[in-house]
Amino acid sequence: MKNENLIQYIYGIADNALILGQRLSELCGHGPSLETDIALTNMALDLLGQTRSYYQYVARLTGDEKTEDDIAFLRIERQYKNVLLVEQPNRHFGYVITRQFFFDVFHLLLLQELQNSKDETLSAIAKKGIKEVSYHQRFSSDWMKRLGDGTEESHQKVQEAVDDLWRFTDELFHLTEDDKEAIETGIGIDVTNLKEKYNKKIKEILEEATLTIPEIKWFQKGGKQGIHSEHMGYLLADLQYMQRAYPNMVW
Amino acid sequence: MKNNWPLWEVFVRSKNGLEHRHFGSLHAADAEMALENARDVYTRRNEGVSIWVVESKHITASNPENSGELFEPAQDKVYRHPTFYTLPDEVKHM
Numbered sequence: 235m236k237n238e239n240l241i242q243y244i245y246g247i248a249d250n251a252l253i254l255g256q257r258l259s260e261l262c263g264h265g266p267s268l269e270t271d272i273a274l275t276n277m278a279l280d281l282l283g284q285t286r287s288y289y290q291y292v293a294r295l296t297g298d299e300k301t302e303d304d305i306a307f308l309r310i311e312r313q314y315k316n317v318l319l320v321e322q323p324n325r326h327f328g329y330v331i332t333r334q335f336f337f338d339v340f341h342l343l344l345l346q347e348l349q350n351s352k353d354e355t356l357s358a359i360a361k362k363g364i365k366e367v368s369y370h371q372r373f374s375s376d377w378m379k380r381l382g383d384g385t386e387e388s389h390q391k392v393q394e395a396v397d398d399l400w401r402f403t404d405e406l407f408h409l410t411e412d413d414k415e416a417i418e419t420g421i422g423i424d425v426t427n428l429k430e431k432y433n434k435k436i437k438e439i440l441e442e443a444t445l446t447i448p449e450i451k452w453f454q455k456g457g458k459q460g461i462h463s464e465h466m467g468y469l470l471a472d473l474q475y476m477q478r479a480y481p482n483m484v485w
Numbered sequence: 486m487k488n489n490w491p492l493w494e495v496f497v498r499s500k501n502g503l504e505h506r507h508f509g510s511l512h513a514a515d516a517e518m519a520l521e522n523a524r525d526v527y528t529r530r531n532e533g534v535s536i537w538v539v540e541s542k543h544i545t546a547s548n549p550e551n552s553g554e555l556f557e558p559a560q561d562k563v564y565r566h567p568t569f570y571t572l573p574d575e576v577k578h579m
């Protein structure tokens with residue numbers, strides 16, 4: 235497998251963690267309570283930590299002067315390969331939790347498979363991430379149940395979030411050309427095999443939360459090809475501002 | 486919403502073999518949420534290996550007004566400390 239394909243394959247995984255981490259970071263100091271604020275920013279830090287491991291690996295693979303910061307901050311929108319789900323904005327707490335829940339269930343299944351990758355670095359990053367993501371899934375699942383089976387208002391708000399975000403979930407199981415090549419060499423994971431387990435877990439939690447999955451036939455896609463929603467540009471403007479305004483700045 | 490949540494006291498054991506110690510308090514709707522909140526608020530810098538939470542209302546506290554009768558009688562009874570014995574040299578770390 236050529237490095238370029240491996241790099242693109244890694245972006246397909248790592249960019250999800252970066253962009254969701256950035257979304258959660260926006261809530262720092264704005265959570266609905268001190269306790270949930272810290273919980274959400276803890277998860278943001280977990281995701282950004284995972285992102286760093288992936289990008290450091292990509293920087294090594296490129297073999298030139300590129301650093302993890304260049305990869306995180308200096309690509310243009312089309313070069314980010316995250317799914318549309320993770321770039322959706324923080325509309326309200328129930329929305330944040332639903333987005334997190336839909337991603338966490340997928341993320342855990344993915345890492346559990348990725349730890350068997352033939353690529354030792356990816357396998358090691360996945361192993362380390364599993365404990366963190368298990369907790370993310372526990373946290374977001376518990377909150378889905380609390381909100382869904384909570385008050386009339388919380389139920390309505392979280393059901394609306396489910397109705398709105400469900401159309402972004404199918405993209406998680408699409409294969410790009412780079413994914414297919416990575417699967418052939420035993421490095422990549424065939425995410426199409428995860429869909430059944432994913433749906434089962436989502437259904438189980440939503441039922442307990444007295445929530446329903448909307449019956450839709452048309453799903454949004456494009457993020458994996460770098461075709462993002464209108465929210466992505468604003469997110470990147472925030473994310474990249476410091477590095478663009480003060481090139482090569484470090485902490 | 487936080488105003489509706491009861492207060493919980495958090496006890497963390499920092500290492501196996503040590504006792505749980507009071508770390509602080511937080512708000513949560515129920516015990517399960519209190520544990521998760523405690524994990525996030527008090528053990529994010531690797532402070533603990535075990536957490537206890539108890540709703541603050543279940544703690545019975547001594548009344549500061551009674552401090553005189555409760556604690557002052559002990560102040561002039563130094564002989565209750567076992568410091569009047571001669572320790573053999575073989576006994577270390579006392």
